Amino acid sequence: MYLDKAKIRQSFAAASVTYDGVAELQRTVGKALLGTIDTESLRGPLLDLGCGTGFLSAKLLAFAQPVIALDMALPMLQVTRTKLADMPNVTYLCADAEQLPLAGQIVDGVFSNLALQWCINLDVVFTDIKRVLKPGGRLVFSTFGPQTLQELKAAWADVDDYNHVNDFYSEQQLTHFLQLAGYTEIKIETRLYRSSYGSVLALMKELKHIGAHNMIAGRNKNITTKTQMQRMIAAYERHRTSDRIPATYEAIMVTAS
Template identity: 30%
Template sequence: MSAGFVDRQQVGRRFSRVAGAYAEADFFVREVDGRMQERLDYVSLKPKRILDLGCSRGGSFSALMTRYPDAELIGLDLSPAMLRAGRLQPSGWRRWLGGGKKSDPWRLAADAAQLPLAARSTALVWSNLLLHWLDDPIPALAEAHRVLEVGGLLMFSTLGPDTLKELRSAFGDGYAHTQRFADMHDLGDMLVGCGFADPVMDMEVITLTYDDLDAMLTELRAAGSMCAMKDRRHGLTGRQAWATARAAYERLRQDGKLPATFEIVYGHAWKAAPKQTPDGRAIVRFDLPRKG
């Protein structure tokens, strides 16, 4: 995927604008987070450090800290406003062990493609619904691979190509009305290309329903999830364009409701021991026989 399609400043502005009320609008993110957490039930891992990549207000913190109470947790997000809002949320999930309070998660404002962490410093990289906000997932996946220790795990979710397909088809005016979404199989290839081993990808479709188009758009705006592509319409949408889009969407109404499709792509992969040195020389290991 080529760089230069996503307006990253617009992404930051959108999420910063909704940060204060995001806890009332992030139900979809929390739902996907819960489904990701269930996948950890089948993973044997005792991480000493976890990186939550694209953590927003820290919606995944509580479950991760409950599951891995001895791990240090770092939350990283592009929006400082989201990180500040997360510090103000109720802290009933803070942990107490032996009468002493464990430290709260670290919060870092940074780009997922340029992580301010040392190589091999993290055991689990967790990322819920971040990758589709990037021009290209590969730099972020490569950075995740760099900061993971050998044997470490990357687990992520993102949105697939069928997401909001009804909205795209309703407009059809040549402008972008949704993000560009990577295909599940392409993401699997990217993981392998970044050096990950044994990638596992799966997908499910969630369909939300609304009384009307305005209700759906209001919900997307409240969650900071409106289109941030560079080729979106930058001026106001004309009355005729809106009327055409509403009429097209109305033709999709089923059982009195308008559908909105979300394709959720889940992936996880492990960081295996390197097979060659950075300069390209092969690494050959010899297991010497044990004495006695």
């Protein structure tokens, strides 16, 4: 899987203003992720990897301090800094999760909520995270699984053979990457979430507002025509029930040490 990191950074930077208004799923998954661990046992410092607009950082601060809030998109980080202005024990770091500018063994936990799916080489990412974790530290993260947006993928498949929707790693692939990086205690839980929208265009608008519209490098370089878009929408409309169209999101939640 190859992703265009420059486009990802630009996309999330542009979405910083609209993100919180449409990121209900991200907040729901973030709460579920914290529910998979004993938060009372947390101790700092903690790293929030791909912090976005700071939802998970704020939650973590209630359990342990200090927290390092890291994101590759500076506007996202600036929103987080504004939100957490009254919290003194936060360090803000604009950096790529694939190139952590941190010393070894400095954090007790690394948390990441729906961000690692934008990384290209997860085995390298997991290895670097293990480097910054103290002995006995944990990696706790959520990421999208391959069933995510399956309805949108199927609708585009009726139109052409290009990738219009990002591909996501499976449980088995994530486990393999974690094992390669040296993690031995791995727990995985998968949950399906289904959202509904008044129209296909409403779904696509939401994806744009959270910065998660298609960012696959090497996809069809031609501009999607109006006819192609209409064919995709017509194919998607077959899923409509009770005046709403569904969208599936598969969230894979992992704890590893």
